[in-house]
Amino acid sequence: MNMRRFIAVIVVCVSMLGFAGIASAISNDINVWGASAEFTFWTSLAPTFLTAEGCGQIQNANMGTGDTNQAITRAQCPASSGTYKYFRNGNKASFDGILAVTGNPNNIPEGLPNSETIYTETCVGSTCTATNVACNASPYNSYYRPMIDESSCTWVTGSTGTCTATKCVQVTGGTADVQAPSITQNTTGLIFGPNAAKKINGVADPVISRNFALHKLTVGGNVQDTFGNVLSDIREVVVPFGFFANVDVTGGGVTSIKTSDVQNIFSGGVTSWSDLGYALNQPINVCWRHAGSGTSSTLQLTQMLPAVLNNTQVVGGAGDQGAYNFYFNDGTGDEQYCVQNLSWSIGYFDADKSLASFPNIAPMPLNNTTWANGAALKALVEENNWTFWTVENLYYNGTLWPDMVTLATWLAGAGPAGVALPDAYYAYTCQLDYTKASDAAAAIYTGHTCPQ
Numbered sequence: 020m021n022m023r024r025f026i027a028v029i030v031v032c033v034s035m036l037g038f039a040g041i042a043s044a045i046s047n048d049i050n051v052w053g054a055s056a057e058f059t060f061w062t063s064l065a066p067t068f069l070t071a072e073g074c075g076q077i078q079n080a081n082m083g084t085g086d087t088n089q090a091i092t093r094a095q096c097p098a099s100s101g102t103y104k105y106f107r108n109g110n111k112a113s114f115d116g117i118l119a120v121t122g123n124p125n126n127i128p129e130g131l132p133n134s135e136t137i138y139t140e141t142c143v144g145s146t147c148t149a150t151n152v153a154c155n156a157s158p159y160n161s162y163y164r165p166m167i168d169e170s171s172c173t174w175v176t177g178s179t180g181t182c183t184a185t186k187c188v189q190v191t192g193g194t195a196d197v198q199a200p201s202i203t204q205n206t207t208g209l210i211f212g213p214n215a216a217k218k219i220n221g222v223a224d225p226v227i228s229r230n231f232a233l234h235k236l237t238v239g240g241n242v243q244d245t246f247g248n249v250l251s252d253i254r255e256v257v258v259p260f261g262f263f264a265n266v267d268v269t270g271g272g273v274t275s276i277k278t279s280d281v282q283n284i285f286s287g288g289v290t291s292w293s294d295l296g297y298a299l300n301q302p303i304n305v306c307w308r309h310a311g312s313g314t315s316s317t318l319q320l321t322q323m324l325p326a327v328l329n330n331t332q333v334v335g336g337a338g339d340q341g342a343y344n345f346y347f348n349d350g351t352g353d354e355q356y357c358v359q360n361l362s363w364s365i366g367y368f369d370a371d372k373s374l375a376s377f378p379n380i381a382p383m384p385l386n387n388t389t390w391a392n393g394a395a396l397k398a399l400v401e402e403n404n405w406t407f408w409t410v411e412n413l414y415y416n417g418t419l420w421p422d423m424v425t426l427a428t429w430l431a432g433a434g435p436a437g438v439a440l441p442d443a444y445y446a447y448t449c450q451l452d453y454t455k456a457s458d459a460a461a462a463i464y465t466g467h468t469c470p471q
Contacts, residue, residue, distance in 0.1 A: 047420065063207060067441050080174060083183060097192055112313070119162060121237070140227055171184035255447055264358065271301065282322065285322075348366075401453075
């Protein structure tokens with residue numbers, strides 16, 4: 020027998036056993052907060068990760084009404100120990116994942132050494148109650164966000180349970196579709212775009228002005244929290260996005276768009292679908308996300324070139340470009356509402372988002388003749404035949420929260436180990452044949468380094 024080969028086989032087997040998680044390494048709850056585009060991904064990943072770490076009796080639950088961007092998974096860690104740990108997943112936007120994990124409070128100008136503001140939100144038309152200022156647990160009040168209260172959940176084995184309340188918990192990981200320096204945007208408009216009926220704690224939707232300069236959180240190339248601790252940023256997963264239109268657009272003959280169309284539409288260069296050469300002679304309603312959205316940053320950095328953000332919102336009727344209207348929306352659900360309810364509209368959000376509750380929304384292929392779902396779209400991304408994607412950022416303090424190190428280590432090893440992601444739309448970065456050095460960089464061929 021070749022002894023060297025025999026030893027190598029033993030090493031590989033031991034490594035894989037350790038990766039699978041013979042005994043649980045989870046000692047505290049994991050609370051991931053941030054990018055709304057990644058909600059489906061993290062919700063599906065939690066059970067896979069907890070299983071790999073030796074947990075058992077895994078059950079899932081989410082909010083039955085109201086906040087649909089909240090999910091929770093519980094598991095006994097170790098399996099059959101009777102001790103439950105919780106993996107919470109909640110979101111608002113990429114900016115808030117970064118602010119939460121760095122401890123910078125929402126809605127408060129945060130002065131850094133150069134005295135420049137990293138984020139302000141000014142309410143123009145009403146009292147602003149959209150931000151998470153209700154979580155005041157000392158001494159880390161700026162690190163807390165409202166996430167599911169496990170005691171309010173009905174846990175059902177083999178099905179998804181229902182929860183009815185949230186509580187303030189400390190965020191252990193902040194997610195963002197792009198890196199912090201990429202969020203330097205500003206918008207002005209109603210928080211919920213055309214959804215005039217939506218209120219915040221009974222208060223009518225206010226007009227807000229959001230301004231970001233999150234590159235000010237970066238010191239020496241690293242994101243730091245308010246205590247000066249350097250945060251880790253693991254970038255192991257690819258986030259795919261898509262364009263979506265109201266069905267009256269596709270019914271009117273516009274069944275796919277080109278990158279040049281995207282640039283004209285979202286820069287305000289055209290006012291009607293017919294301006295793009297289509298037979299549909301109707302005004303374009305454009306659904307944007309508000310400033311701080313990683314999806315908007317990805318749109319600007321991968322499609323606009325140079326990025327143009329029109330920050331004038333017009334609600335109903337004529338605007339600064341005639342009948343041409345921009346609507347800014349707070350979260351992905353608000354963006355979907357915008358496209359669903361506005362005639363002749365177009366918007367953008369994560370490609371894996373379900374359209375089951377939005378019958379008026381149709382996918383809009385980009386530079387392709389047909390829309391690809393699941394693994395088929397992932398394959399297009401891997402080969403650089405779908406350019407609307409970015410790499411997810413998971414920011415965390417590994418010294419404060421060792422379980423985040425466990426999660427990051429698992430993600431880094433899952434791709435090379437051939438562990439399939441539970442969300443078929445997503446890919447590991449090592450599966451890409453074309454990679455980017457940064458959010459704004461062009462993709463270049465490098466070849467994949469893990470199984471496809």
